[in-house]
Amino acid sequence: MKHTLLLLTLLTLGSLSAQKRYQPHLQALESKAAEYGEVAQTIWSYAELGYQEEQSSALLQSTLESEGFTIEKGVAGIPTAFLATFGSGGPTVGILAEYDALPGLSQKAVPYKISNDGRGGHACGHHLFGTASTAAAIAVKNYLKKSGKKGTIKLFGCPAEEGGSGKVYMTRAGLFDDLDVALHWHADSKNSAGIRPALANKSAKFRFYGIAAHAAGAPEMGRSALDAVEAMNTMVNMMREHVTDDTRIHYVITRGGEAPNVVPDFAEVYYYSRHSTRDEVIRVFDRIVDAARGAALGTGTTMEYEMIGGTHELLYVPSLQKRMHQNLSRIGGYSYTPEEKAFAEEISKTLNRKLNTEFIEGVVPYETPEKPGGSTDVGDVSFAVPTAGMRAATWVPGTPAHSWQAVAAGGTSIGEKGMMVAAKTLALTAMQLMDDAAFRAQIKKEFIETRGAEFNYIPLLGDREPALDYRN
Ligand SMILES: [Zn+2]
Ligand SMILES: [Zn+2]
Known part of the structure; x- marks a missing residue:
């Protein structure tokens, strides 16, 4: 008991002098x-x-x-x-x-x-x-x-x-x-x-390519990339009912065509998906990609996406x-x-x-x-x-x-x-x-x-090079 007290006193004194050192x-x-x-x-x-x-x-x-x-x-x-x-x-x-x-x-x-x-x-x-x-x-x-x-x-x-x-x-x-x-x-x-x-996160820009045409004169010739973005967003918004708690999904349409009388041949939507665990983020993100694929199929457009960001939880x-x-x-x-x-x-x-x-x-x-x-x-x-x-x-x-x-x-x-x-x-x-x-x-x-001792780091954004132009 005495020893413990002495030790405690020494520790306290030690830490006191350390505090003085930092001051x-x-x-x-x-x-x-x-x-x-x-x-x-x-x-x-x-x-x-x-x-x-x-x-x-x-x-x-x-x-x-x-x-x-x-x-x-x-x-x-x-x-x-x-x-x-x-x-x-x-x-x-x-x-x-x-x-x-x-x-x-x-x-x-x-x-x-x-x-x-x-x-x-x-x-x-x-x-x-x-x-x-x-x-x-x-x-x-x-x-x-x-x-x-x-x-x-x-x-x-x-x-x-x-x-x-x-x-x-x-x-x-x-x-x-x-x-x-x-x-x-x-x-x-x-x-x-x-x-x-902090939530794990995966983000990507989805780009749709359609066919431009006069929106009144030859609409049957056109395939709207903006339609694809809207179809994708509709599907993802329905998906919100069927995701786990803590899931966050948000998007902005970064390109949606230039003029109403031209069927847009290019449109882009920038998505974030988040969750408290990275495994669930990966699952949700994969479903968002499926929605993008479905939207392209249904609108007669083509789609590609670029991974932008991906972070682990804290x-x-x-x-x-x-x-x-x-x-x-x-x-x-x-x-x-x-x-x-x-x-x-x-x-x-x-x-x-x-x-x-x-x-x-x-x-x-x-x-x-x-x-x-x-x-x-x-x-x-x-x-x-x-x-x-x-x-x-x-x-x-x-x-x-x-x-x-x-x-x-x-x-x-x-x-x-x-x-x-x-x-x-x-x-x-x-x-x-x-x-x-x-x-x-x-x-x-x-x-x-x-x-976990066996942890193996896998970046959520994969092996892409730094997205140096993501703000351009
Ligand atoms: Zn911030
Ligand atoms: Zn910040």
Whole structure:
């Protein structure tokens, strides 16, 4: 009993001195908030779409290069993907960074909607994601340098998260295989690090080819590719009654003909199918392909489809996730200045809700159940190495992702403050991982148990090359 007490005391003292060790590095990180805020706002203003993030990727690369990281550009056959490395030997901790924007969501940093100019916008906060992860990697580098410890920190520049499945190609190329752990985060309207499932996903563009003809003068000569798209959509919409719970299917018609008096000889529909397990996604997707085949047959057209994206569901490692939550709670939230509060009040009105800053200042309790928040290509990484993520309050409470309100807040100091919460939480977690071999072993054990030792990685998008032109 006495021994246990002594051991506990020593452990507590040990961890106390460790916490003291990290504190100056977290303070140094915080002292660079304005600098990182500028990086994030520059990427926000670029608002480059998936696989077109030349300037955003270059800015993060130069930021890391000037801090002594070695840069490998164009990894996994993707020009805007990169890998920044500092240090040598194990342990090796990776941090993921994203920086792609969404099409058609441009918005100024104001609390009212402006008319859209058709450009992209950072409606998922990936400008903050990329910058905070970069900031965290630099802080961990400084820790390694100062302490003289062995270890490697890697920052992964991951393009085209929004539908482009950038990380899937990076996983397929084995880029994450030598990591002990990979950390990530996401922009959100609250601070949280509990378990939030992500859906597996398979997406494709279905293209139908018909025969053009005068729609009034010679309709019998024509075969409408648009009819095929409509027939396919009708069948898939009927299919919705006969799918498992949790299934999500959505589409947009990306080409539907040019003029009503011309029978369209080309039409295209872009589909997503999702489910909480990848096996069910594969089954649902195959049925969607059958509907496309049936539609082509019935309308006298031909069909081909191109796989665009495919991601695994997200795997959680309980003890690592819990640690992320503890660290987020230790870093804590932030409070609004009067100007930020006024901005948040205005945004809240557009969301039809009363402003509640509980989880801006604080952190959502770990056990709070969370609905799946869509899909992420981090899913594939999470089957390659143990991963953990968190969400930081970069948006006004209640703001959904992919909204103009998200773009707006992300362009203000609210976004920057949330970003620093994430940067510090990731840095703290990564420094602890560098120091704690027993913890790393525990994580690895849990990871293998959850994933299965016999797991064999099969990318849902198959062996296709990166869809570099999917936003063209
Ligand atoms: Zn998104
Ligand atoms: Zn996102």
